[in-house]
Amino acid sequence: xxxxxxxxxxxxxxxxxxxxxxxxxxxxxxxxxxxxxxxxxxxxxxxxxxxxxxxxxxxxxxxxxxxxxxxxxxxxxxxxxxxxxxxxxxxxxxxxxxxxxxxxxxxxxxxxxxxxxxxxxxxxxxxxxxxxxxxxxxxxxxxxxxx
Amino acid sequence: xxxxxxxxxxxxxxxxxxxxxxxxxxxxxxxxxxxxxxxxxxxxxxxxxxxxxxxxxxxxxxxxxxxxxxxxxxxxxxxxxxxxxxxxxxxxxxxxxxxxxxxxxxxxxxxxxxxxxxxxxxxxxxxxxxxxxxxxxxxxxxxxxxxxxxxxxxxxx
Numbered sequence: 001x002x003x004x005x006x007x008x009x010x011x012x013x014x015x016x017x018x019x020x021x022x023x024x025x026x027x028x029x030x031x032x033x034x035x036x037x038x039x040x041x042x043x044x045x046x047x048x049x050x051x052x053x054x055x056x057x058x059x060x061x062x063x064x065x066x067x068x069x070x071x072x073x074x075x076x077x078x079x080x081x082x083x084x085x086x087x088x089x090x091x092x093x094x095x096x097x098x099x100x101x102x103x104x105x106x107x108x109x110x111x112x113x114x115x116x117x118x119x120x121x122x123x124x125x126x127x128x129x130x131x132x133x134x135x136x137x138x139x140x141x142x143x144x145x146x147x
Numbered sequence: 148x149x150x151x152x153x154x155x156x157x158x159x160x161x162x163x164x165x166x167x168x169x170x171x172x173x174x175x176x177x178x179x180x181x182x183x184x185x186x187x188x189x190x191x192x193x194x195x196x197x198x199x200x201x202x203x204x205x206x207x208x209x210x211x212x213x214x215x216x217x218x219x220x221x222x223x224x225x226x227x228x229x230x231x232x233x234x235x236x237x238x239x240x241x242x243x244x245x246x247x248x249x250x251x252x253x254x255x256x257x258x259x260x261x262x263x264x265x266x267x268x269x270x271x272x273x274x275x276x277x278x279x280x281x282x283x284x285x286x287x288x289x290x291x292x293x294x295x296x297x298x299x300x301x302x303x304x
Contacts, residue, residue: 016209018208018209018210024201024243024244025242025243025253028241028255029259038241039262039264040245040251040264041243043245043246045213045246045247046247048246120283122264123262123264124278
């Protein structure tokens, strides 16, 4: 496996969010308008070390959703949220690049001290996210910045 | 004991709400004696239905390897909802699953100042995490009243 490489504070990372049609709350309103991820969408199973995400510099929002087809899932209705790495690090978390066979931009948000991912921080982390618009998902290319 | 589901939802579990109200394994005795008790809030039916629909999900529902719904957790969650819906001042939660497949809920205050997340484990244990600008609380309890206390006492945090 490729050795982890440092990720800059200004980088943006992405995460898939399940659609609301699954009858669960997946998004919430941002205080400044738009939507963000619901807190439970940034949780891991107990004992997991990292929360899976993808680096926008290598994986576009559309590519992130298209990965669902490899799992025999329909991307329709799924969301993509974005986070700034600087906001993640401000919470004493770290972002580690760990590419996979299907996602060269795959990374994980991990606890700074190497212990299990702290699910207790998911709520605060969720408030730092923004759900990308349909237009952004369709048009933003890997490596392009979004607000 | 099965997950409460109306006949319109395809599930192996069909169970009446009346039976759930009578069972109440958490018991109103496990609420604070200072809490006002009422008939279940109008939001209870919708919340129970959401739990029921979650039972139809399969593993990897989040695309990141999440576990399939744990039916024991869903049953415990419905019983938890029945209990807290009878406490004055408790609003309807957002209902979802945790990646472990347990029923999970969230309450967010309208001004976005405070957040409470709750996970109901299969044995009925309630894991919670609460935060606002000044406070971070997380822990476990078996008393729904502890959760209701946080929800109804937000001004003290």
